[in-house]
Amino acid sequence: MAFFTKLKDRLFKSSSKLEDGLDAIVAEGADEKADEKASVENAAAPEAAPEAAPQVSEPVAEEVPTPQPTAPEPKPAAPKPVAEPIPEPEPEKPQKSPGLLGRLMGRAGGTAPRRVLDDDMLEQLEELLIASDMGVDTALRVTANMAEGRFGKRLSTQEIKELLSAEIARVMEPVAKPLPIYAKRPQVVLVVGVNGSGKTTTIGKLASQFKAAGKNVVIAAGDTFRAAAVEQLQVWGDRAGVPVLTAPEGSDPASLAFDAMTRAEADGADLLLIDTAGRLQNRADLMEELAKIVRVIRKKDETAPHNTLLVLDATTGQNALNQVDTFQKLADVSGLVMTKLDGTAKGGVLVALADKFGLPIHAIGVGEQIDDLAPFDPEEFAAALTGLDRS
Structure with missing residues (x-):
């Protein structure tokens, strides 16, 4: 739970964006319902008003015709202001008094606001998920699954968060897998990614964690x-306490990878983690260099690399999809x-x-410290993303 707390705290910008969006969507529906209720009450109010009006207006009607010539006598018409409260704006007060914060906290009537899960609400949910970088196809799939068996029902923000969190966790459950450790020694792990994605830091953290294990x-x-x-x-x-094999600056990285495999084999190492230079997926020359590293590694061991980890920077958003597509091919x-x-x-x-x-x-990172990289847990991630409290 410690990492979940850290994840939720550091994903605050993300979770609050979704959380506030969900609150606003439900509150909007609650406002619409309140407006409908008020309009119904206001429609009924004119019929009741004439009954009460005669009691006050009859005395006023008798006094108004006679004192027309004299200017001082209109002052007895002071009862007229008394007649103004009769429209009674009380029905509108329940809308004003709680305010947005009051509605979101469920103070109106002591219950949380609820909204019918209809087409309008689903469309708003889709837009919110797309704005959170979930992508159009995934957002449509998630909201469709949320609506199954619940369409037309009134839901609170908490219930929507629970549904959304469960759907996200369901999508991610099949891919939540720790880095596998094989009997093959050394197990060669090639780490790739674009410039600045965090490859070097990730390798350092993985090395330290596996060494500690x-x-x-x-x-x-x-x-x-x-x-x-x-x-x-x-x-x-x-x-x-892990050896780091280096080569002179500007050396051929494929040659270094080959020499590192020889050294790791001689040392009886369990794992060989190979860092690579950051490269943009649209640079054909750099991608060819990466392909060369893979070819040279396979000359030493045709089954290597046994794992190829792509490190992605969450701040790149939808561009991460293009990176996976390109690196997966090469x-x-x-x-x-x-x-x-966290960024x-x-x-x-x-x-x-x-x-x-x-x-x-295999893992997600939320900072620079060694314990800021942890195995991926779909339920914890989904709860942190949607702002769902799991305490």
Whole structure:
């Protein structure tokens, strides 16, 4: 639960966006119902008004004709202001007194506002999910499943959150899988992704966590073009007690990967984590370089790499779908790691990825510390995304 609390806290921008949206949708429906009720009451009010009016207006009617010549006598018509309360704006007061906050907190009448799940509400829910980067197809599928057997029923915000959270968790349940550990030694894990996605930090965290679990781990600093990446891995390696294999700046990363496999084999390592340079999916030359690394690795072991992890930055939104599509074709991606969920106001892209590609999601990251990367839990993620309290 500790990671869930952290996830919910750091996904605040995302969960509050969905949460506020859901509250607004239900409150809007509650307002419409209140308006309908008020209009019905107002329609009935004119019939009742004439009955009460004669009592006050008859005395006034007698006094008004006689004192027309004299100016002072209209003052007895002071009862007229007394007649103004008769329209009685009391029916409108229940709408004004609670206010939006009062309605959302359920203070109106002591119960939470409810709204009928109809076509209008479903359309609003779809728009909210699309705005959270869930994608059109996934948003339509999720809302359709929510409506099944519930269409036409009145639902509260809490009930909608529970339904939405359950649907998101159902979509993601099949892809929530930890990184598999094989008997093959060394197990070669190639880590790929675009520039700045968090590959180097993810490798450092994975190495430290597997080392703490008793695994013999080796890191290969395959981003030979960026000195900062090598230094960052060396810091993680020193912290975890894991050797980091490097090559001179500008060296061929495929050669380093081959040498690292030889070294890991000699050391009897359980895991070899190979970092790669960040590359944009639309740069054909860089993608070809990645394909070359894979070919060279397979010369050493035709079954390698045993895992190819694509690290995705949550802040890229729907562009993550294009990245998965491209990297999967060139590097045979076997699983995903989503980072920087603490830096986005929209976490729904992970749901879209699960729905479209069905690739295992091994871990998610919400910060820079070692315990800020954790195995993916669909129920915790769905609850944090929708703002559902699971305490």
